[in-house]
Amino acid sequence: AQSVTQLGSHVSVSEGALVLLRCNYSSSVPPYLFWYVQYPNQGLQLLLKYTTGATLVKGINGFEAEFKKSETSFHLTKPSAHMSDAAEYFCAVSGGGSYIPTFGRGTSLIVHP
């Protein structure tokens, strides 16, 4: 069975500050990891994903995430937050015989001017 833990249901940053959203996973097999973003009143869209290969993954809108197997983590970062980054962010893991990803409970990113 797989699980995903997103630390912090809300993260608040100032515009221009570093964004760090934490995700830890549990999986009995090598995981496939995803970050999705949900803007207000919209569906989820993929930011980035890790399957195999390079552990530092770059996504859209300047976001990146690093897969750290030893820490079972896949934290999402962005060097400088924009007001437009305010949204809900979901980490997800798939693998282990099921193609249905397990989603974390989401982290709401709040960006202050």
Added chain:
Amino acid sequence: DTAVSQTPKYLVTQMGNDKSIKCEQNLGHDTMYWYKQDSKKFLKIMFSYNNKELIINETVPNRFSPKSPDKAHLNLHINSLELGDSAVYFCASSQGTGINNEQFFGPGTRLTVL
């Protein structure tokens, strides 16, 4: 061009009524899904279809009945609506059932049961 579309966007109805939500994808994908997102944003898989066949049914009450007339469409019919059914329902699709496949989500249908 909208990749995954859902209708209606909002649905307000009384307890006990029956309602349907429609979903269409124009991505040529083989696999489609229904998710329920509760008020705390928790996303729960309800159903998954692959090539029009139901392959995942995650302990959803029988009042919920999905139907896939073809690979591009997956509709959700709900009988005897209850207060607890109030949520946002998302349709999604993916290329197939590979575990590294990205899911494409529709804009959601906000269902409110009074």
